[in-house]
Amino acid sequence: MSSAAxxxxxxPAAHSRALVYGGIxxxxxxxxxxxxxxxxxxxxxVIAFGKLPHNWDGRGSAAPGLGVRQAAIELLMRxxxxxxxxxxxxxxxxxxFEWSVGERELEISLEPNCRLEVLQxxxxxxxxxxxxxxxxALFGWLISE
Amino acid sequence: xxxxGRAGAGRRSxxxxxxxxxxxxxxxxxxxxxxxxxxxxHAMSDSGLPDFAQxxxxxxxLSLQFPPIAGFTVPHFGLYWQWVRGDYPRSEIKPPITxxxxxxxxxxxxARQMRIALTDLPEVRCWYFDDSGNRLVQVQRDRFxxxxxxxxxxxxxPRYPDLRDRLEREWTRFCEFLRNEGLERPKVNQCEVxxxxxxxxxxxxxxxxxxxxxxxxxxxxxAQNKFLxxxxxxxxxxxxxxxxxxxxxxxxxxxxxxxxxxxxxxxMTLTARGAPKSASDxxxxxxxxxxxxxxxxxxxxxxxxxxxxxxxxx
Numbered sequence: 001m002s003s004a005a006x007x008x009x010x011x012p013a014a015h016s017r018a019l020v021y022g023g024i025x026x027x028x029x030x031x032x033x034x035x036x037x038x039x040x041x042x043x044x045x046v047i048a049f050g051k052l053p054h055n056w057d058g059r060g061s062a063a064p065g066l067g068v069r070q071a072a073i074e075l076l077m078r079x080x081x082x083x084x085x086x087x088x089x090x091x092x093x094x095x096x097f098e099w100s101v102g103e104r105e106l107e108i109s110l111e112p113n114c115r116l117e118v119l120q121x122x123x124x125x126x127x128x129x130x131x132x133x134x135x136x137a138l139f140g141w142l143i144s145e
Numbered sequence: 146x147x148x149x150g151r152a153g154a155g156r157r158s159x160x161x162x163x164x165x166x167x168x169x170x171x172x173x174x175x176x177x178x179x180x181x182x183x184x185x186x187h188a189m190s191d192s193g194l195p196d197f198a199q200x201x202x203x204x205x206x207l208s209l210q211f212p213p214i215a216g217f218t219v220p221h222f223g224l225y226w227q228w229v230r231g232d233y234p235r236s237e238i239k240p241p242i243t244x245x246x247x248x249x250x251x252x253x254x255x256a257r258q259m260r261i262a263l264t265d266l267p268e269v270r271c272w273y274f275d276d277s278g279n280r281l282v283q284v285q286r287d288r289f290x291x292x293x294x295x296x297x298x299x300x301x302x303p304r305y306p307d308l309r310d311r312l313e314r315e316w317t318r319f320c321e322f323l324r325n326e327g328l329e330r331p332k333v334n335q336c337e338v339x340x341x342x343x344x345x346x347x348x349x350x351x352x353x354x355x356x357x358x359x360x361x362x363x364x365x366x367x368a369q370n371k372f373l374x375x376x377x378x379x380x381x382x383x384x385x386x387x388x389x390x391x392x393x394x395x396x397x398x399x400x401x402x403x404x405x406x407x408x409x410x411x412x413m414t415l416t417a418r419g420a421p422k423s424a425s426d427x428x429x430x431x432x433x434x435x436x437x438x439x440x441x442x443x444x445x446x447x448x449x450x451x452x453x454x455x456x457x458x459x
Contacts, residue, residue, distance in 0.1 A: 023242065023339070023416075024206040024208045024242060024283065024288075024290045024292070024337060024339055025204055025206060025292075025339060025341055025414075026204070026206070026272065026281055026283070026292050026294060027203065027204050027294050027341065027404060027405075028404040029341075029343075029401040029402065029403050029404050029412060030401055030402045030404065031380075031399045031400070031401050031412075032378075032400050032401060032402050032409065033378055033379070033380035033399045033400045034380070040402060040409065043402050043407075044402055044407040044409070045407075047402065047404065047406070047407035048407050
């Protein structure tokens with residue numbers, strides 16, 4: 001398999017929130033009035049990563065930083081409602097998400113520098129796919145089995 | 146599992162576009178002693194306003210909006226930081242807040258939002274923090290805002306007179322900075338007072354079936370004699386005119402996940418926004434006092450005696 005296989009580029013719209021009145025509040029509380037329970041719980045889990053002690057994994061790893069947690073929450077608020085992902089912190093200080101539907105899996109890793117890495121897996125094997133898919137297309141693939 | 150398993154080799158990555166940096170700012174802060182206030186303080190006479198010993202306030206912001214300052218460009222954010230860095234040693238770059246104006250008269254739809262358009266200048270907002278992160282100054286080309294917020298949750302709300310005094314000092318310092326740079330003094334055309342209150346479950350109420358224990362004007366159908374069960378969540382927006390076209394009070398209730406601890410709470414936000422009678426500092430601060438009065442009285446009217454006891458109404 002080539003190094004480009006199973007690779008997808010995800011391009012969120014930068015600063016899209018600047019187009020609406022964001023208000024003068026500086027606290028980053030997340031409105032969940034119309035948010036599904038799984039998404040709320042996932043957000044709470046990401047926030048809890050900030051409380052991880054240093055060396056939480058016994059390998060000297062640090063907890064995901066504020067920027068990573070905020071980016072992870074933004075990602076969670078954008079993804080389609082396909083159910084709860086498995087979410088774990090990474091030893092590098094990032095967050096890793098896994099969604100599974102049938103024989104398909106979609107893995108998204110958020111690195112400490114807020115870069116996204118995506119992997120599609122079907123029947124346990126990484127796929128070679130169009131590398132220009134966006135989030136909607138990736139989740140469309142996941143649920144289209 | 147650390148999420149680094151089979152994914153390694155087959156991946157390519159891309160920046161998410163959410164990078165914040167303050168690296169371009171300058172060092173060598175200049176300390177400027179605040180001048181005695183020329184603005185009469187109306188805030189000290191708070192008689193008649195409800196007062197609470199343990200209010201659920203989580204954040205307060207006082208905002209001044211004005212037409213974009215001609216000639217105020219990106220380097221001025223760094224130059225201004227030199228003036229205030231002794232008090233606000235941390236900074237972040239943020240997208241700008243939309244210009245928003247309360248309108249009145251036939252056919253108007255409350256507040257008019259307007260993006261600054263037709264300009265090739267980059268529009269940014271800068272946050273300047275103190276060491277604790279509790280106090281901030283926000284600056285953009287058409288806004289000046291001070292915030293106080295809880296960071297750990299253990300802080301005590303410093304009260305409006307303290308925040309008003311701080312705005313007065315910082316606004317004076319900002320205007321001195323502008324004068325020093327040969328820039329015009331902003332003419333304030335909208336003021337805004339924001340109070341964010343976090344009403345925690347389990348403190349006087351236990352869930353959305355008990356909303357009438359929190360919100361005086363609301364009694365949701367009781368499960369025992371109605372078809373509907375207790376609600377899971379509730380959001381609400383209510384808008385009031387301040388009278389004499391002075392502005393509007395926006396009251397919102399929204400469940401939020403609190404960023405500092407992940408706890409879900411009912412967030413009650415009260416925002417008073419409107420135009421001062423003139424751009425003079427006296428009128429601007431008089432409007433802020435008016436807005437604060439509406440926020441405090443609105444908070445007391447909207448919430449129940451039961452919760453007032455929880456919050457130690459005096």
